[in-house]
Amino acid sequence: MTTPVIGVLALQGDVREHLIALAAVDAVARPVRRPEELAEIDGLVVPGGESTTMSRLANLFGMMEPLRERVRAGLPVYGTCAGLIMLADKILDPRSGQETIGGIDMIVRRNAFGRQNESFEAAVELTGIEGGPVEGVFIRAPWVESIGAEVEVLAEYDGHVVAVRQGRALATSFHPELTGDHRVHGFFVDMVRAAR
Template sequence: MLSNAARNSTFYKVRNLVLQKDRLMSETEVLPPAALPGAGKTVGVLALQGGVAEHARMLESLGAQVVLVKSAEQLANLDALVLPGGESSTIDRLTRIFGLRQPLIEAISGGLPTLGTCAGLIMLSTVIDDPAPGQQSLGVLDVSVGRNAFGSQVDSAQVHLPWLTPSGEEVVIDTAFIRAPIVTRTGEGVQVVAHHEGKIVGVRAGNIIGISFHPEVTGDTTVHEELLSLIR
């Protein structure tokens, strides 16, 4: 029998959210494959560490072909890219070990539509306020970020969050915060698209979307559909 502490742990919270997401997706009306927003599109998910499977499942549910990116060569034929959550300093270190750091910078700077979630947002930023020793970011999104701003994993929570769409409409998305970072500064050309508890948790700049939270955990496809809409 599970203790109260175990039931309240982030593992069980996230597991329950994933089960809920899978149930909701199974109850959703199935569209013809050609009508899905990701039909005919190839999206890479950086697959060095972190929440890779959740993003892959969501993108596949939207009709996209998913490539689990572990080498620079795999970036060449992508229509879009996701940098998932995880441990940002570990992902940073692995991108350098696998020779991906500079190719990622060049691909994203060159216009590849990119979504960074949680650790992915940290990776995209130009400045990390509180980096781990030796930690670097890609420097492709002109923001400063603070890591783990929402506290420990015990404080992680599911949230209904206002989101500003590209058309200027405000919608509410269902998402989860798990040891989430915040944006502490935005540069020129960076649009703030989401706040939580008075803090910036979502930004958009050209081909880049950066968010502090995890819609892939709850099954809300709003942000991933926006990423797919950036593909030209």
């Protein structure tokens, strides 16, 4: 089987860390900044960063509608932190003009775990990931308020949903790309392979 090509949406956020993590699990990883680059990838990571800035830049660079179209058409996609917000069908507390790509039938709350100085790390048991808990890095992290019937909860922390999957879409509230543990990225690469 050929090596999957996985893009990282490179408008804003921790792009480099995802590129490194994907390369570590035998994917060809490349930044994606233009709509035409979406046709060249087998999967996409929407990184952490600032969801309102990401939304504004996606619109500014003509990426929002092409992203929505590719996700609706079944492109495997993985969002971390702000990426989870971007993949939500609805935000509970959006900023003025904030939009999402959508793709996961969930409602999310931005900055739910607190401000920057309240960021933390915690062990998270993640369904589908073998070898024990993953280290969850929560930075101004969102949580999932509610989900639709087709959404599978993969992890909870402190009573809140922090990882979900719906079909070919995966999302976590935390940042596995910052830990050196590439099991979540490997899980996503396996999703991409299964979709091909």
